[in-house]
Amino acid sequence: MNPIIRLENIHYRNKDRMILSVPQLSIEQGEILGIMGPNGAGKSTLLKTLSCLQAPSAGRIFYHHNALPTKNIPLEQRRKWAVVLQQTLIFDTTVFHNVAAGLKIRHVPRKEIKEKVEFWLEKFGIAHLAKKNAHQLSGGEAQRVNLARALILDPEVLYLDEPFSALDFPTKVKLLKDFKSIIKDTDMTTIFVSHDLTEVKFMTDRLAILMNGEIVQIGSTLDVVTNPNAYSAPFMNEMQLPIEE
Numbered sequence: 001m002n003p004i005i006r007l008e009n010i011h012y013r014n015k016d017r018m019i020l021s022v023p024q025l026s027i028e029q030g031e032i033l034g035i036m037g038p039n040g041a042g043k044s045t046l047l048k049t050l051s052c053l054q055a056p057s058a059g060r061i062f063y064h065h066n067a068l069p070t071k072n073i074p075l076e077q078r079r080k081w082a083v084v085l086q087q088t089l090i091f092d093t094t095v096f097h098n099v100a101a102g103l104k105i106r107h108v109p110r111k112e113i114k115e116k117v118e119f120w121l122e123k124f125g126i127a128h129l130a131k132k133n134a135h136q137l138s139g140g141e142a143q144r145v146n147l148a149r150a151l152i153l154d155p156e157v158l159y160l161d162e163p164f165s166a167l168d169f170p171t172k173v174k175l176l177k178d179f180k181s182i183i184k185d186t187d188m189t190t191i192f193v194s195h196d197l198t199e200v201k202f203m204t205d206r207l208a209i210l211m212n213g214e215i216v217q218i219g220s221t222l223d224v225v226t227n228p229n230a231y232s233a234p235f236m237n238e239m240q241l242p243i244e245e
């Protein structure tokens with residue numbers, strides 16, 4: 001086992017309320033870990049803790065076996081991961097320049113930026129949109145730009161917080177298929193918060209179920225979905241219920 005990230009005795013409190021309590025969590029290099037749970041279970045808090053966007057009240061985070069400082073994470077460290085949220089963060093410029101943004105900040109030479117942007121636009125099937133203003137894109141196209149902008153930075157870890165939830169079903173299916181093959185090609189460690197069981201079954205190797213800030217079950221996605229334990233079963237059953245008229 002070679003964890004890229006390990007949480008040890010992580011707690012996040014707000015006033016007297018315990019929002020997250022994770023005694024131990026290891027994430028293996030190259031795995032795609034899903035995080036599911038009811039509204040308010042602490043999924044986004046866990047993602048923000050893992051990606052160091054939010055400091056825990058207590059506990060330690062190890063990255064490649066090195067303990068990270070809980071505050072003021074060095075820039076070169078933060079640049080090793082990328083975060084993609086449900087809301088697309090699109091700048092009022094062309095698709096090309098949106099995807100190039102992170103490389104420009106890193107002062108990558110222009111020729112290399114051009115090559116990389118063209119490569120990633122092609123990968124995400126949006127090369128034909130390169131010159132279009134990104135504010136004129138559909139939701140699915142904008143999310144492709146968002147993902148391309150994250151992946152072009154070649155992060156070691158990719159954090160996704162419901163990036164597909166605003167998309168209609170056919171758009172989502174197409175993007176999920178493209179995205180999964182891209183992720184598998186790159187062997188990027190990916191942490192994926194989602195409300196959609198179909199999406200999680202398709203995308204993830206391992207699944208953690210979070211309830212009231214605690215991981216109540218974690219295991220291979222197939223195992224958790226087919227053999228939920230006593231804590232996660234009510235939630236999993238609701239997820240699989242057909243919606244009746």
Ligand SMILES: Nc1ncnc2c1ncn2[C@@H]1O[C@H](COP(=O)(O)OP(=O)(O)OP(=O)(O)O)[C@@H](O)[C@H]1O
Pocket residue numbers: 014019037038039040041042043044045046
């Ligand atoms: N900074 C904060 N201050 C106060 N309460 C917070 C803070 N961050 C999160 N919470 C609370 O902690 C709980 C967990 O929130 P979080 O957003 O992590 O849940 P979630 O599982 O991602 O929810 P959802 O599925 O609705 O997005 C919620 O009750 C939320 O209101």
